[in-house]
Amino acid sequence: xxxxxxxxxxxxxxxxxxxxxxxxxxxxxxxxxxxxxxxxxxxxxxxxxxxxxxxxxxxxxxxxxxxxxxxxxxxxxxxxxxxxxxxxxxxxxxxxxxxxxxxxxxxxxxxxxxxxxxxxxxxxxxxxxxxxxxxxxxxxxxxxxxxxxxxxxxxxxxxxxxxxxxxxxxxxxxxxxxxxxxxxxxxxxxxxxxxxxxxxxxxxxxxxxxxxxxxxxxxxxxxxxxxxxxxxxxxxxxxxxxxxxxxxxxxxxxxxxxxxxxxxxxxxxxxxxxxxxxxxxxxxxxxxxxxxxxxxxxxxxxxxxxxxxxxxxxxxxxxxxxxxxxxxxxxxxxxxxxxxxxxxxxxxxxxxxxxxxxxxxxxxxxxxxxxxxxxxxxxxxxxxxxxxxxxxxxxxxxxxxxxxxxxxxxxxxxxxxxxxxxxxxxxxxxxxxxxxxxxxxxxxxxxxxxxxxxxxxxxxxxxxxxxxxxxxxxxxxxxxxxx
Amino acid sequence: xxxxxxxxxxxxxxxxxxxxxxxxxxxxxxxxxxxxxxxxxxxxxxxxxxxxxxxxxxxxxxxxxxxxxxxxxxxxxxxxxxxxxxxxxxxxxxxxxxxxxxxxxxxxxxxxxxxxxxxxxxxxxxxxxxxxxxxxxxxxxxxxxxxxxxxxxxxxxxxxxxxxxxxxxxxxxxxxxxxxxxxxxxxxxxxxxxxxxxxxxxxxxxxxxxxxxxxxxxxxxxxxxxxxxxxxxxxxxxxxxxxxxxxxxxxxxxxxxxxxxxxxxxxxxxxxxxxxxxxxxxxxxxxxxxxxxxxxxxxxxxxxxxxxxxxxxxxxxxxxxxxxxxxxxxxxxxxxxxxxxxxxxxxxxxxxxxxxxxxxxxxxxxxxxxxxxxxxxxxxxxxxxxxxxxxxxxxxxxxxxxxxxxxxxxxxxxxxx
Numbered sequence: 001x002x003x004x005x006x007x008x009x010x011x012x013x014x015x016x017x018x019x020x021x022x023x024x025x026x027x028x029x030x031x032x033x034x035x036x037x038x039x040x041x042x043x044x045x046x047x048x049x050x051x052x053x054x055x056x057x058x059x060x061x062x063x064x065x066x067x068x069x070x071x072x073x074x075x076x077x078x079x080x081x082x083x084x085x086x087x088x089x090x091x092x093x094x095x096x097x098x099x100x101x102x103x104x105x106x107x108x109x110x111x112x113x114x115x116x117x118x119x120x121x122x123x124x125x126x127x128x129x130x131x132x133x134x135x136x137x138x139x140x141x142x143x144x145x146x147x148x149x150x151x152x153x154x155x156x157x158x159x160x161x162x163x164x165x166x167x168x169x170x171x172x173x174x175x176x177x178x179x180x181x182x183x184x185x186x187x188x189x190x191x192x193x194x195x196x197x198x199x200x201x202x203x204x205x206x207x208x209x210x211x212x213x214x215x216x217x218x219x220x221x222x223x224x225x226x227x228x229x230x231x232x233x234x235x236x237x238x239x240x241x242x243x244x245x246x247x248x249x250x251x252x253x254x255x256x257x258x259x260x261x262x263x264x265x266x267x268x269x270x271x272x273x274x275x276x277x278x279x280x281x282x283x284x285x286x287x288x289x290x291x292x293x294x295x296x297x298x299x300x301x302x303x304x305x306x307x308x309x310x311x312x313x314x315x316x317x318x319x320x321x322x323x324x325x326x327x328x329x330x331x332x333x334x335x336x337x338x339x340x341x342x343x344x345x346x347x348x349x350x351x352x353x354x355x356x357x358x359x360x361x362x363x364x365x366x367x368x369x370x371x372x373x374x375x376x377x378x379x380x381x382x383x384x385x386x387x388x389x390x391x392x393x394x395x396x397x398x399x400x401x402x403x404x405x406x407x408x409x410x411x412x413x414x415x416x417x418x419x420x421x422x423x424x425x426x427x428x429x430x431x432x433x434x435x436x437x438x439x440x441x442x443x444x445x446x447x448x449x450x451x452x453x454x455x456x457x458x459x460x461x462x463x464x465x466x467x468x469x470x471x472x473x474x475x476x477x478x479x480x481x482x483x
Numbered sequence: 484x485x486x487x488x489x490x491x492x493x494x495x496x497x498x499x500x501x502x503x504x505x506x507x508x509x510x511x512x513x514x515x516x517x518x519x520x521x522x523x524x525x526x527x528x529x530x531x532x533x534x535x536x537x538x539x540x541x542x543x544x545x546x547x548x549x550x551x552x553x554x555x556x557x558x559x560x561x562x563x564x565x566x567x568x569x570x571x572x573x574x575x576x577x578x579x580x581x582x583x584x585x586x587x588x589x590x591x592x593x594x595x596x597x598x599x600x601x602x603x604x605x606x607x608x609x610x611x612x613x614x615x616x617x618x619x620x621x622x623x624x625x626x627x628x629x630x631x632x633x634x635x636x637x638x639x640x641x642x643x644x645x646x647x648x649x650x651x652x653x654x655x656x657x658x659x660x661x662x663x664x665x666x667x668x669x670x671x672x673x674x675x676x677x678x679x680x681x682x683x684x685x686x687x688x689x690x691x692x693x694x695x696x697x698x699x700x701x702x703x704x705x706x707x708x709x710x711x712x713x714x715x716x717x718x719x720x721x722x723x724x725x726x727x728x729x730x731x732x733x734x735x736x737x738x739x740x741x742x743x744x745x746x747x748x749x750x751x752x753x754x755x756x757x758x759x760x761x762x763x764x765x766x767x768x769x770x771x772x773x774x775x776x777x778x779x780x781x782x783x784x785x786x787x788x789x790x791x792x793x794x795x796x797x798x799x800x801x802x803x804x805x806x807x808x809x810x811x812x813x814x815x816x817x818x819x820x821x822x823x824x825x826x827x828x829x830x831x832x833x834x835x836x837x838x839x840x841x842x843x844x845x846x847x848x849x850x851x852x853x854x855x856x857x858x859x860x861x862x863x864x865x866x867x868x869x870x871x872x873x874x875x876x877x878x879x880x881x882x883x884x885x886x887x888x889x890x891x892x893x894x895x896x897x898x899x900x
Binding site for chain 2: 241245288290291292293294296297315316317318319320396397399402403406407409410411414415417435436437449450451452453454456457458460461464
C-alpha cells in the first residue's frame with residue numbers, strides 16, 4: 001500500500017525522519033532512507049508534484065565534475081554521484097547519453113586557459129580530457145560558428161532526463177513505504193521534547209529527525225529552526241529549447257571557457273532529442289521570479305548565434321527559467337546539527353542532479369551523527385521507468401509492446417510521439433501527475449513543437465478522465481489542472 | 484523488421500487537400516489509394532471549425548460538415564482512409580514507416596502525396612517572455628477544446644492577433660462562455676472584413692488594441708494577466724486567465740524535412756513546381772503544407788491538381804504495382820520563381836513552360852488592384868492587374884504566361900508595379 005496524499009490530515013504519530021522538499025535531492029534522500037524498513041519516513045513537498053522547483057528546470061547534464069573546486073564537498077559528491085547515477089539510470093531506464101563536452105576557446109586567452117582546466121580536471125579524477133586543435137574540433141562539430149581556436153574534450157560529460165530521475169527516486173521511495181505528502185507547505189517549525197512539529201498548510205507533522213532539502217527555501221526553514229548559516233539568493237537561469245530538427249546540428253555539450261562571471265551559456269543536446277541554449281545567470285531576490293525576459297532571451301540568442309549559427313533558424317519549442325539556490329559560497333552547504341536533530345542539505349546548485357545519490361548517502365551518514373539508528377538495510381526492488389529518451393526505443397517503436405497492447409501504437413501527442421498507453425500508465429502510476437505539466441514531465445505529451453495545437457485538448461481530456469477515474473484522495477482539490 | 488505492403492498512391496493527411504487528392508485519384512482508377520490520418524477522425528482543420536464559411540456560396544457548409552463530406556467522397560470513390568495511423572518517417576524513396584494500433588508497417592507506394600497541413604506557432608516559438616502558467620492556447624487547441632471536447636477554457640480571454648482566425652477564436656471563446664477582454668495586434672489595423680471587425684467591436688464590445696504587442700505573460704499556476712506594450716513604449720496589464728495566440732501559421736513539414744525534400748525558404752513548405760512535384764521524384768505536396776493557411780477550397784483545389792499530376796506520372800511510368808512513378812518520371816527542371824517585396828512568397832515556386840496551375844502569392848502590405856509584372860532576365864513575360872489583397876492575405880495569379888518561360892533562362896521574378 002503506497003501512500004501519496006495531497007490533502008486531508010497528516011498522520012498524528014511522529015515519523016522517524018521527515019524530509020522537507022521533494023526535489024531531486026530530497027527524493028534521493030527519501031529513497032536512501034527507504035532502504036531501512038524499520039524507519040517511518042515522510043517526504044514533504046509544498047507543491048503538487050515532485051521535482052516542481054529547481055529540479056525541473058536545470059540544464060539536464062550528468063557532470064563528471066571536471067571543473068569543480070578540487071577538494072570541495074561538491075567535487076567529491078559530484079564525482080561519486082555521477083558514478084552512482086550512471087549505474088542507477090542503467091538499472092531504472094532513465095535515459096542517459098554520454099555525448100561528451102567540448103570547452104570551446106574563442107580567443108587566445110581562452111585557448112591558453114585550456115591546459116590549466118585539463119590539470120584541474122585531473123585533480124578532480126577526470127583523467128581522460130584531451131586538447132583539440134581547430135581541425136579536429138570542426139571535424140567533431142561541423143556546424144560550430146567560425147573562429148573557434150580549439151577545445152578541451154571531456155568525454156565523460158553526459159546528458160540525462162531530470163524529470164525521470166526525480167520521479168524514479170520518488171516512485172521507489174513511495175513503493176518502499178515512504179509517505180509522500182504533497183501540497184504540504186511548512187509554515188512553522190518548532191521542537192518539543194526532541195520531536196519536530198512542523199506546522200504545514202495541512203496541519204501538524206511530527207518527526208524525530210528532520211532533513212532540510214527545501215532548495216530555494218532551505219535558509220528560511222533553517223531560520224525557523226533557529227539556525228543562520230547561509231542565505232539563499234535565487235539565481236535565475238533562462239533557457240531556450242530548440243526544435244528536434246536542431247538536434248543534428250550538435251553532437252557534444254558545447255561549453256564556453258569559464259570566466260570569473262560563471263560557467264556561461266552552453267549549447268547542449270537533450271535526451272529528448274532537442275537542443276538547449278542557456279542558462280543566463282541573474283541574481284534576484286524574488287524566489288518566485290521564474291519568468292523569462294525579453295532581454296534574457298535576446299542575450300541567449302546572441303550567444304547561441306556565435307556558437308551554432310544555424311540554431312537560430314530553427315523553431316523554438318519551449319522557453320523556461322529556473323532558479324538556482326546560490327548561497328555566496330563556493331561549495332554545498334550540507335551540515336548535521338545533532339542538537340537540533342537536523343541535517344541541512346542547502347546550497348545545492350545545478351550539479352545537484354548529478355550528485356543526488358551521493359548527497360543521499362552523505363545525508364544518511366550525517367543523520368547517524370544526529371543519533372539516528374536506521375536499523376538494518378535492504379536492497380530495493382529496482383524501478384523501471386518509462387523511457388522518454390530518443391536514444392532508446394520508445395513504446396511506439398516497439399512492435400512487441402503494441403502487439404500486446406494496441407494503445408502503445410495509438411499516438412496522441414504527435415510531435416513527441418506519445419502514445420495513449422504511456423499517458424494511461426502515467427495517470428495510474430504510484431506518483432500520478434496532478435497537472436498537465438506533471439503529465440508532460442512523465443510522458444513528454446504537449447512538450448513538442450506545436451505545444452498542444454494538435455493534441456492539447458485530447459491530452460487534457462485524457463488527463464481529466466484519468467483523474468475522475470482515480471479514487472479521489474480525501475480532501476483532494478476538485479479543480480483540474482487546466483492547460 | 485516490418486513487412487512491406489504495396490499500394491499505388493499513399494496520401495499523408497486526410498484534410499481537404501489529401502481527401503480531395505484521394506477522391507480524384509480513386510475516381511480516375513489510379514489503383515489502390517490509401518490515405519493515412521494520424522487523428523482519430525478524418526477531415527483536417529475544418530473538422531474543428533464549428534462555424535460556417537466553408538463550401539460554396541450556393542451550398543454553404545460548416546467546417547465539420549465539409550470534413551465529413553470530403554471523407555465520404557473519398558471513400559465513395561474507392562480510396563481507403565485509415566485513421567489513427569501515423570506516418571513516422573521514410574523507409575525508402577517512396578516507402579513510409581507507419582505505426583497504428585495494429586502495429587508498425589512499411590507502406591511502399593508508386594507515388595506519395597504529402598498533405599500534412601499547417602499549425603499556428605505557439606507562444607514559445609514567438610518568444611513571448613514571462614511565466615509559464617496554464618491558460619495559454621493557440622486557436623487550433625482552443626477550437627478542439629471547445630468544439631470537440633466541450634472543455635471549459637477560462638473566463639477572461641485576450642486574443643493575440645486581429646485577422647480572420649483571431650476573430651474566429653474570439654467567437655469560439657465567447658461560445659465557450661468566456662468574456663473576450665481584447666484583441667491585440669501589432670499592426671495599425673485589423674486584417675478581417677470591416678463588417679466583422681465593426682460587429683465585434685461595437686455589438687460585442689470587444690476592444691481592438693492596435694500597434695501593441697503582448698510583451699509578457701503573468702501569473703503562477705494559472706495566467707493572471709498579460710502585459711501589453713504599445714509602440715510608444717507605454718505598457719499596461721490586462722487581467723485575464725486565458726490568452727490565445729492566433730495566426731502565424733507554419734507548414735507542418737516534419738515528414739518533408741525528414742525526407743530531405745527541398746523547402747521553399749519563404750514558405751518553409753516543400754518547394755514544388757507547377758505540377759506540385761517536390762524535389763523527390765514521385766513525391767507531391769498539396770494544401771496548407773505548401774503555404775500555411777489558405778482556405779479549405781484552395782487546399783482542395785491543390786489536392787485535385789496533385790491528383791492530376793500523379794495520374795500523369797503513373798501513366799508515364801507504365802502500369803503495374805512495384806513500379807515507382809518516381810524513377811520513371813524525373814521532375815522537369817523548371818526554373819525558380821521568386822517574388823520581390825512587398826510580395827512575401829509565391830507557390831508553386833518553380834515554373835516550367837507547361838505549367839497551368841494558378842499561383843498563390845502573399846503580400847506583406849496592402850495592395851489594391853496591383854499590376855503584377857513577371858520577368859525573366861529583364862525580359863517581360865507578362866503583366867497583369869489582379870484582385871488586391873491585404874497584408875497576410877493571398878492573391879491569385881493565373882498561369883497562362885508560363886509558355887513564355889525559357890527553361891534555360893534563369894529565375895523568373897514577380898514584382899508589383
